[in-house]
Amino acid sequence: xxxxxxxxxxxxxxxxxxxxxxxxxxxxxxxxxxxxxxxxxxxxxxxxxxxxxxxxxxxxxxxxxxxxxxxxxxxxxxxxxxxxxxxxxxxxxxxxxxxxxxxxxxxxxxxxxxxxxxxxxxxxxxxxxxxxxxxxxxxxxxxxxxxxxxxxxxxxx
Amino acid sequence: xxxxxxxxxxxxxxxxxxxxxxxxxxxxxxxxxxxxxxxxxxxxxxxxxxxxxxxxxxxxxxxxxxxxxxxxxxxxxxxxxxxxxxxxxxxxxxxxxxxxxxxxxxxxxxxxxxxxxxxxxxxxxxxxxxxxxxxxxxxxxxxxxxxxxxxxxxx
Numbered sequence: 557x558x559x560x561x562x563x564x565x566x567x568x569x570x571x572x573x574x575x576x577x578x579x580x581x582x583x584x585x586x587x588x589x590x591x592x593x594x595x596x597x598x599x600x601x602x603x604x605x606x607x608x609x610x611x612x613x614x615x616x617x618x619x620x621x622x623x624x625x626x627x628x629x630x631x632x633x634x635x636x637x638x639x640x641x642x643x644x645x646x647x648x649x650x651x652x653x654x655x656x657x658x659x660x661x662x663x664x665x666x667x668x669x670x671x672x673x674x675x676x677x678x679x680x681x682x683x684x685x686x687x688x689x690x691x692x693x694x695x696x697x698x699x700x701x702x703x704x705x706x707x708x709x710x711x712x713x
Numbered sequence: 714x715x716x717x718x719x720x721x722x723x724x725x726x727x728x729x730x731x732x733x734x735x736x737x738x739x740x741x742x743x744x745x746x747x748x749x750x751x752x753x754x755x756x757x758x759x760x761x762x763x764x765x766x767x768x769x770x771x772x773x774x775x776x777x778x779x780x781x782x783x784x785x786x787x788x789x790x791x792x793x794x795x796x797x798x799x800x801x802x803x804x805x806x807x808x809x810x811x812x813x814x815x816x817x818x819x820x821x822x823x824x825x826x827x828x829x830x831x832x833x834x835x836x837x838x839x840x841x842x843x844x845x846x847x848x849x850x851x852x853x854x855x856x857x858x859x860x861x862x863x864x865x866x867x868x
Contacts, residue, residue: 610728613763
């Protein structure tokens with residue numbers, strides 16, 4: 557799919573915030589000089605192509621009772637990654653899961669109500685996927701967190 | 714948050730419908746008025762229940778830069794200093810300290826580097842290595858090859 561300047565502007569705009577108004581697409585469209593129907597059509601096309609995942613509230617983890625979180629690194633045979641990911645992804649507390657180019661080739665983030673629950677979940681997952689090894693890597697200190705919402709650098713295609 | 718707030722969040726957390734009046738559609742599914750859904754979503758935002766209401770994009774599909782997780786093996790007493798040095802690079806978007814797992818995974822500093830390409834990410838990592846004063850064998854750039862799950866926190 558070839559995305560044009562308007563698509564880029566549109567994504568940039570609705571990533572920042574989406575109006576909580578009766579006719580949000582009309583308002584977004586007005587800002588960008590397109591009509592409501594075109595705004596909906598463009599956003600729908602970008603969604604179908606998977607460039608836009610969804611338009612939704614980004615809920616804070618503490619609001620749903622998650623007080624503990626960690627990053628877990630798993631070392632597992634390449635051919636068992638998908639099977640393991642399927643098991644891991646079924647947990648609601650798992651928000652990100654990536655295959656990575658390292659010895660430890662599967663990395664996921666896990667949230668839980670408490671530290672104890674977090675450790676119990678890791679143990680349970682370990683028993684279910686039977687990996688070569690698992691590392692629990694909780695954040696000890698944050699030096700920088702800059703979520704880049706700027707899409708200036710978005711390229712074609 | 715009451716039961717209705719939770720019902721509304723559950724209804725919209727995976728995305729609002731892409732129709733002219735999305736909140737009316739959400740309201741009708743819950744047997745509520747459009748106005749009430751809007752008022753409650755505003756209130757939840759003011760209360761900080763969610764950070765922003767907006768689009769989640771798939772940066773990888775859009776062709777948004779390369780993203781390297783560079784991990785560093787730093788002596789215990791220099792981790793903070795190294796973390797501060799790395800954080801000063803604008804291409805570094807996240808920088809965290811995590812426990813070193815001696816003999817298995819000897820890295821305690823994690824930096825996410827965003828740039829136009831893998832090559833550029835590696836150039837930046839080299840610069841950071843020079844600034845911190847670590848050797849090539851003391852760090853590695855790790856890339857994600859497949860996204861197996863990416864979602865927000867769900868209620």
